[in-house]
Amino acid sequence: MNLKIDHTSPKPLHKQAEELIRNLIDTPEYRDGQYLPKEVYLSEQLKISRNTLRQAISTLVAEGLLVRKKGVGTRVQKKKIFSGASNWLSFSEEMRILGIEIHNFELQIIRHEVSAEVAAFFGIEVGTKVMRLERLRGKKDAPFVYFISEFSPQIPISASENFNRPLYEILERDYGIVAFTSKEEINAAAADSFIAAKLEIKQGEPILIRKRYVYDINNNPIEFNVGCYRADSFTYTIESKRNI
Structure with a gap:
C-alpha cells in the first residue's frame, strides 16, 4: 500500500498517520496479526519524524488494534468476533x-x-x-x-x-x-x-x-x-x- 501524508493539510501529521495505519492494518496482508514495517521505514515513507509516528501508533495500541513488543516490533492484533455481552460464535x-x-x-x-x-x-x-x-x-x-x-x-x-x-x-x-x-x-x-x-x-x-x-x-x-x-x-x- 502506498502511504502518503499531505504535508499541506491543516490536519495534524500524527492524525493523518493514524488514519493511514488504520487503513493499512485492515488489509488482508496485515489483519491476521502480521508485524508492521519497521518504524524507521514507515517514518521515511511518510516523511515524518519517528516521534510523530509513535504518537499515531500509541493511539492504536491504546485502542487494542496494535500490540507493541519492545525489541521485536509492532504487530496487528488479530480480529476477534464478539458481541456486546460476551464473545459470540457462529x-x-x-x-x-x-x-x-x-x-x-x-x-x-x-x-x-x-x-x-x-x-x-x-x-x-x-x-x-x-x-x-x-x-x-x-x-x-x-x-x-x-x-x-x-x-x-x-x-x-x-x-x-x-x-x-x-x-x-x-x-x-x-x-x-x-x-x-x-x-x-x-x-x-x-x-x-x-x-x-x-x-x-x-x-x-x-x-x-x-x-x-x-x-x-x-x-x-x-x-x-x-x-x-x-x-x-x-x-x-x-x-x-x-x-x-
Missing part, C-alpha cells in the same frame, strides 16, 4: 466446541424480495432482492434448527459456495468481510405448520426463535439471520459479571 463453531457433529438436511439459496424489517436493517427499499440462504440442520439422527439468512446486496454470495464450510469463514476468506458484532433477540413461540414439519414436531409445540443482526468491523449490516430451534434442544446461557 452456529458451526458453537457446535464444534460442544463436540456435536452437525448435518445439513436441507439447503437452498435463492434471490428473494426482502420484507420491511429486513429492508430497514440493510437500509434498502422493500421488495429489493437479496440472496437468502435456508438450511435445516441438526444431529445425525434428526434436525433441530431451521435457519434463514439474508445477506446485504453488497455481498456477491451465490449458490456456487461450498456451504459445508462455516458461513463466516466464507465471508471472511472469500469476500474479505469480517463478522464482528451480533445483536440478538430470543423469544418463545408456537411452531406453525411449516416449521413443525421441518423440525419434525407437532404444530403448536414450543420453539425458540433466535434472531441475529450481524455487522462487519465497520458497523455495516451484513446478515439478517433467524434460527427456529426445537425448544427441547436449545439452551441459551448468559454470563454477566457485576462491576465492583
